[in-house]
Structures are given as C-alpha cells and as structure tokens.
Amino acid sequence: MEQTPFLNRRETILEVRGLKKSFGPKRVLNGVNLKVGKGEVLVILGPNGCGKSTLLRCLNLLEKYQEGEVALRGEVISRGRPEGSGLSRQDRAVECAMRRHFGMVFQRFNLFPHLRVIDNVMSGPINVLRMPRDEAFEVARKALCKVGLWEKHPCDPLTLSGGQQQRVGIARALAMNPDIMLFDECTSSLDPMMTKEVFMVLRELASEGMTMLVVTHDLDFAREIGDRVVFIENGVVSAEGTPEHIFEAKPTPGVRALIEGSLYETRLSRA
C-alpha cells in the first residue's frame, strides 16, 4: 500500500486499529486500520454496503464494534466490546464525553424540527457543555455565520432548503468545537446546486485546518475536497492514496468498477 507523504508531514490525530464490526452473524468491518493526520481531509469511498457509514458511526459509538480500538492523539478513546456486554453507568458517561471529540453531519440532516435554527445550534453547548444561554448564543452565532446562515437563525429548520438545513447541521456540530468532523454522505440527498453550497462550507472548514472524514458516493466531490482517499471493500481498506493516485491508477478491481460505473452513469445521463 502506498504510504502517502501527506501523513508524514503531519501529526497523527486519529488512529483506528483492527476495527471489526458485525451485525449479528454478518461481518461488516473486518479489521480496518486507518490513520488520519491533523487537519487532513480524508475521503472514504467504497461500493454500497461496504461499511463506510458504519465505520464512521463506530468512531463515535453510534454503533458498537466488537474488536479493535480507536485512539485520539495517541490516547485510546474506545475499544471493541464483545456483543451483548452491558454498559455500566460510568461507561455511558465516558461514551458521552468521548462523542464530543467528533462532530457528526448526517445524510438526512437530522435537525431537531421542534427547535428553531438557533436553538438547534445552541442545544449542544447548553445541554452538554452547560454553557450559560448568552454564551451559547454567541457560540451559535459564530457557527451560523461560518456556514453563512445567520440571517436564518429565528426560522424553523423544516422551512429551509435541503442545502441550508445541511449547513445548519454543520453549524450545530461545529458549535461543540469538535476535534474531528464526520460527514456521513452529507450531500447524497441534495441536488447539485445545494451540493455546491455544502461543498463551499466544507472547503472553508478544510482551509481553516479542520480534520474531516468524509464518506461520499460523489466522486467529483471526493476528488475536489480530499487530501487523501481510502477505499473500503469487503470490510477492509483495500486501497489508499491521493485522489490523483486512486482515480488515475485505479489500484484494485473494486476501485475500477466504482469509477467506471460512475463514468457509465454520467455517460448515460448525458445521452
């Protein structure tokens, strides 16, 4: 596997070692190893059902995994547990604290529809960080300004367009000041115009040095935003490298199938 110069230049912020995850008898991730540099934008590609999203969800324990461990700045923050093992009260508290390192952006936005935009963004700082309201308001204002939606702050989230909702989702995650942002197919339910909107926000975050893990199906998106691409196939990382390397060399049949399949799709839509 090609070792990208990128990582050598940067301090490793996140390391995933031998992560295995099954849903019942079905093994989805079969020993994933991954290193992410500080400020790096890592794009995760792979065919449907290969476990890309599951990997992301394992990182902040929305899914429990059975084996392996995840380390943040060299410190192990979660370990695999055998299936069915219970969690003590203390385990749960640790889990909550550990999730704060990650900000997650979902495919279907998952904004809280009963709270106004500003209250969505303030909900983390107020309830989790126990910030006073005025302080949380200031944090939320900055986050909303960053995604260019401050003027929408008194609106109800479902009155916004998809792209705007996703930007609010990003702001909500940013308000918790996470170390790493996780994007789970964050543009899959958006049209090209809205995708562009979200893309601009991601690019700005990248330029500010935010570490980001981006799961996507959109190859153009991957090429433009990614510092490095990993390709997941059959539950393991089957290829990794710079976007140029992955898209030009197509190192495995799976990569080739995905890229050519996508070209085929593009050709079809042009025809």
Add this chain to the structure above:
Amino acid sequence: MLRAAGATLLLTAASMPLAVVFGLALAAMRISHRRMLSWPAATYIEVIRGTPLLVQLFVVYYTLPQLGNYLQTDLLPRIGVCLETNPLTWNNWAVGIFCLSANYAAYEAEILRAGLQAIDPGQREAALSLGMSERQAFFIIVLPQAFRVVVPPIINDLIAMLKDSCLVSVIGVPELLFKANGIGKARATVAQMLTVAAALYLTLSLGGYALGRLLEKRLSIRGAPELHVDQPHGH
C-alpha cells in the same frame, strides 16, 4: 347538579395526567430491549385492555378488600400471625381515580409507544452525537416531538374518560350520573335529570375538543408534514 359535573371534571382532571404519566412509563418499558421490562408492561397492557373497566372497578373496590380481610382473619392466624383486625374498606374516590388512571394508562401507553416510534431514530442519534446522554436525548429531543404527535389521540381519550367516569357511580362516587339518578329518583324526575346530565356531559366534551384544538395549534411545527398516530382500537 353542577357540583356533580364538577366532580366528574375533577375525576377526569385527576385521572388523565396520572394515566399519561403512568402510560409513559409503561410505553418506555414496552419499547425497552430488556425482556424484564418489556414483558410485564406488555402483559399489563393486554390484561387491562382485555377486561372491562366496570369489572376492574368491582375487583378493586369489592374483591381486593375481601381478600385482605380473609388474609387478616383467616389465613394469617392459621399460620400463627395475629394482627389487630379491622375490616378493610377503600375510599371510593381513591378507587375511582386509581381505576380510571390505571385503565387509561394502558391505552395511553400504546398511543405514546406509537408516538415515540413515529420519531425518526436519526433524532436520537443526532442528539447523542452532540454528546447528550440517552436521557437528555429522550427528554429534550424525542419526547417533545412525540408529544406533538400524540396530542390528538390523547385528547380523544380524555373525552372518552370524561364519559367513562360515569362508571365509578357504581362504587358510589357522587359524580354526574350518580347525582342525576339520585336527584331524579328522589323527585321522580329521572328522565329530566338524565337529559340535563347528558347536556352537561356534552358541554364538557365540547370543552375538551376546544382544548385539543388549542394544544394542536400551539404545538404544530412549521414546515413539518402532518404526522398521525392511528388510534389503537377503541374502548
């Protein structure tokens, strides 16, 4: 007569909140993945829904004290335990409120369960991903949304309870039907009194509907599609 209508109102006003709170606990148990919790809740719900409220009232008001007395005067002395024996009786108001709320709790539990399950699991995940605890995710994010969905069917049940509360007249709670009957028999004007009672029930019910519409309006979310919970089969 108006006092009796007040008693009906009081019965309902006391029982319904209890039913909703108890129902919420039942619903939470029912959804739980732990069999130890979900089984008792499911059994309770089915037993309560499968027996008439009138029978439940009789059992609690008459049978349980009898059992208690039997225990005191017969069973316990036989195994050598002697208690000071004073015959057990219930306060009929307490039994009325207890039975109404325990009965309706089973129905409210099913409504709340459907309401909670109608909320996208992504809501909980989003709350957790911000670092909220399961409890915070439930009370701050999921429950308020579920509440909006369940208001119409719960108001429906509130009105049903208003009318069902006439059943507690059989244990002598001086509510609307009990009084109408009593006054009517004393003055030989049963038909008139029952008509007045019916009119008062209707008035109270209409008040309930008005309250429901007000709540629905207050809780509606702009831009949200209408969500409906099917009313679990009637009483």
